[in-house]
Amino acid sequence: MSSKGNSGTIVFALLVTTLSAALLAAAATILKPAQDENVLKEKQQNILSLVGLNGANDYKKFEELVQGVVIDEQGSPIKGLEAISLDLASEKKLKTKNPSYKVRYPLYIYKDKEGKVTYLLQMAGVGLWGPVWGYLALDQDGNTVKSAIFDHKGETPGLGAEINTDGFEKQFNNKKVLNDQGQFVSIKVEKGKHDASMPHAVDAISGGTITSNGVSKMLEEDIAFYLKYIQQNSNNKAL
Amino acid sequence: MSEVLVQPPAEKKPLLGKKERKLLTDPLSDNNPVTIQVLGICSSLAVTTQMKPTMVMAISVTAVVALSNWVISLMRNAIPSRIRIIVQLTVVSVLVILVDQMLKAYMYDVSKQLSVFVGLIITNCIVMGRLEAYAMGNKPYPSLLDGLGNGFGYGVVILTVAFFRELFGSGKVFGFKVIPDAIYEAGYVNNGLMMIPAGALFVVACYIWIQRSFAKHLEEKE
Numbered sequence: 001m002s003s004k005g006n007s008g009t010i011v012f013a014l015l016v017t018t019l020s021a022a023l024l025a026a027a028a029t030i031l032k033p034a035q036d037e038n039v040l041k042e043k044q045q046n047i048l049s050l051v052g053l054n055g056a057n058d059y060k061k062f063e064e065l066v067q068g069v070v071i072d073e074q075g076s077p078i079k080g081l082e083a084i085s086l087d088l089a090s091e092k093k094l095k096t097k098n099p100s101y102k103v104r105y106p107l108y109i110y111k112d113k114e115g116k117v118t119y120l121l122q123m124a125g126v127g128l129w130g131p132v133w134g135y136l137a138l139d140q141d142g143n144t145v146k147s148a149i150f151d152h153k154g155e156t157p158g159l160g161a162e163i164n165t166d167g168f169e170k171q172f173n174n175k176k177v178l179n180d181q182g183q184f185v186s187i188k189v190e191k192g193k194h195d196a197s198m199p200h201a202v203d204a205i206s207g208g209t210i211t212s213n214g215v216s217k218m219l220e221e222d223i224a225f226y227l228k229y230i231q232q233n234s235n236n237k238a239l
Numbered sequence: 240m241s242e243v244l245v246q247p248p249a250e251k252k253p254l255l256g257k258k259e260r261k262l263l264t265d266p267l268s269d270n271n272p273v274t275i276q277v278l279g280i281c282s283s284l285a286v287t288t289q290m291k292p293t294m295v296m297a298i299s300v301t302a303v304v305a306l307s308n309w310v311i312s313l314m315r316n317a318i319p320s321r322i323r324i325i326v327q328l329t330v331v332s333v334l335v336i337l338v339d340q341m342l343k344a345y346m347y348d349v350s351k352q353l354s355v356f357v358g359l360i361i362t363n364c365i366v367m368g369r370l371e372a373y374a375m376g377n378k379p380y381p382s383l384l385d386g387l388g389n390g391f392g393y394g395v396v397i398l399t400v401a402f403f404r405e406l407f408g409s410g411k412v413f414g415f416k417v418i419p420d421a422i423y424e425a426g427y428v429n430n431g432l433m434m435i436p437a438g439a440l441f442v443v444a445c446y447i448w449i450q451r452s453f454a455k456h457l458e459e460k461e
Contacts (some may be wrong), residue, residue: 009322013326014320016326020330023333023337027336027340029346031340031341035343042347047273054376157434158433158434
């Protein structure tokens with residue numbers, strides 16, 4: 001191989017890039033199934049942990065344990081779509097790009113042994129540095145929060161990143177999303193004004209204002225969406 | 240490869256002679272990439288809040304430095320000097336992407352914790368620094384050792400930093416609680432400074448201070 005002259009340089013560069021590309025393409029193809037499985041497994045484990053199913057192998061029985069529904073903007077179920085394979089974050093991204101796009105939401109319904117229903121909601125939003133997301137368990141009454149978990153891609157450690165700690169998540173237990181008149185008020189992540197007895201607010205993270213606001217906005221947007229379905233369905237049952 | 244043709248067959252040498260051992264051990268202390276050459280500081284501040292991800296980061300960086308050193312050294316006589324930096328960068332990027340993909344496939348939890356910092360190994364000055372300073376002018380085997388040595392040197396420092404940050408920042412070591420609840424009840428609180436990158440700066444600085452007070456020969460003479 002000559003290291004002098006343009007043609008030698010070009011040939012060398014071509015050779016190196018082609019080899020690298022081939023190697024990376026091969027690696028990506030071989031590793032893709034294992035990676036996808038990890039992502040799916042994590043999602044299933046997150047959803048199940050909302051109702052206290054934390055066993056290492058519970059996710060394998062995901063299909064039996066919960067029933068997935070994809071709902072549209074009117075709150076009616078869309079048939080023929082698998083909830084678990086719907087990517088909520090990209091649905092919402094399509095909506096921001098094109099306001100006329102009709103977002104679809106994945107909802108999971110868990111029935112315990114006594115037949116009591118828990119709605120498991122998936123939420124997606126934006127923090128300071130990147131996406132934040134969460135899952136929320138809503139009681140049969142469509143009002144009381146049973147538990148919530150949050151996570152993020154790259155929020156500041158010690159500050160915004162605290163949203164995925166127990167300390168933050170536990171605050172959501174037993175909060176209400178509706179006011180006494182039955183109107184939707186969401187749960188606000190607020191600084192300072194919080195006290196444990198307030199049904200519609202949790203304490204924000206000091207130093208993580210933008211992340212906290214992102215979580216707040218996400219809760220407001222997404223819970224409202226799911227409530228359409230939940231209220232229609234509980235009304236139907238009352239009839 | 241050309242060097243095989245040019246040079247007479249080398250005498251049988253032990254796998255780890257004195258020179259080879261020096262290549263491995265020098266970067267651990269006297270020529271440490273982080274504390275002496277002050278390279279790769281960025282990631283040592285970012286990933287060292289807990290020991291487990293730090294360990295994975297240390298192994299990843301070691302793999303990347305050692306392998307890229309070896310590959311570049313194999314190609315060193317063929318690389319046109321005008322594009323050598325970009326060729327080095329290509330080799331490093333390929334290795335980093337491979338490491339990242341492997342972590343995503345087989346160590347998903349850790350890969351999530353390390354997030355962007357695995358990708359940022361590409362910009363770790365230790366990697367490019369060793370390629371330019373060593374691999375471009377030395378044979379593959381010593382280059383591989385040099386890479387391993389520097390990777391270990393980096394690992395030792397970030398693990399030490401992570402140990403103190405995890406201990407004082409969250410009261411744990413390798414994820415296991417070591418500071419008992421009784422002490423927390425007595426009013427002890429975790430040090431929040433240790434959880435933010437600034438905390439690592441203090442720990443690295445103390446490390447350098449202690450190292451230099453022991454190894455006087457490192458001090459520049461006036």
